[in-house]
Amino acid sequence: MPDHYGTLPAALIYHEARGNAAWTAAGVDDAKRAAALVRASQALDALYGARYPGVIASADQDLLWPRTDVIWRGEDLAADVVPAPIEKAAYELSLRELVKPGSLAPDVKAGPQKVLTEVKGVKWSVVGDTSSRAALPIVDGILAEILTHARTGTTVTTLARF
Template identity: 55%
Template sequence: MADFYGVLAAATTYHADRGNAAWSADGVTDAQRTAALVRASGALDGQYGSQFPGYKTGGRAQALAWPRTGAWDACADEDIPDDEIPVQIENAAYELALAELVRPGSSSPTVTPGRVVKRQKVDTIEREFFSASEGASMSPDAMRPVLMAVEDALRCILVPASASVDLLRV
């Protein structure tokens, strides 16, 4: 089973088509690109996996969240075959991999919950932090960076986090 979504050559074409020069920059090796794809795929599953429709086709033994059984594309109003990894997942992985290539670890940063900066003054250094009582989410997921290109790629296949279980199609 694959360690990442997509194919290295397809990722290279994807980024070339979009003018993302950092993917093919001088000195960047295929090993670095592959490592970025592996990190991106893991982060994609970690951040969005609970919103993927259906269930892992291979059960708990399956390393990545896709392929899935009972998944569907809401925009096309079509089932996604049990053996398919949707192009949306691959494209999201390619987008996140670019961020990972440029700054390794950026898609899964280390955070300290409860230390969200509300205001920071530079001269005579002053910092103020948000608190849970002010409505700031202190969960680690709320502190993850959001890459809008990933959100855009996934919008048709994600189940809204607030959706009730009876709205999920199985």
């Protein structure tokens, strides 16, 4: 089973069309490009996999695509097809990984914390990083047509007292 989305020749065409010179910079060979594509594909699944439609096609595949029960652009997507937005998103992320290896999988940092900054007036301040993940607007746009809506994790319930 493939360990990355797309192909190196298709990635080259993608990056050349966008003038991404780092993809073919001096000292960058196919081994580095392939490694970046593997890391990018893994990051893509980690960041967006919960919002992929359908279900994984085979339990023994390394990545979350191909999938079954997917309707894309009004038609059933064959169970052996990886849609173009997934491959393009992998190419986009692979450039980031090529330029800065590990950038899509940073070590986890402590999130925001409440700190008591005043005692008598009991004042709390929030310190620390409040961002949940890197902003990837280009990738978000590429994937917009294939992803399902984000689950917010919150629900509204009504509490009734009798």
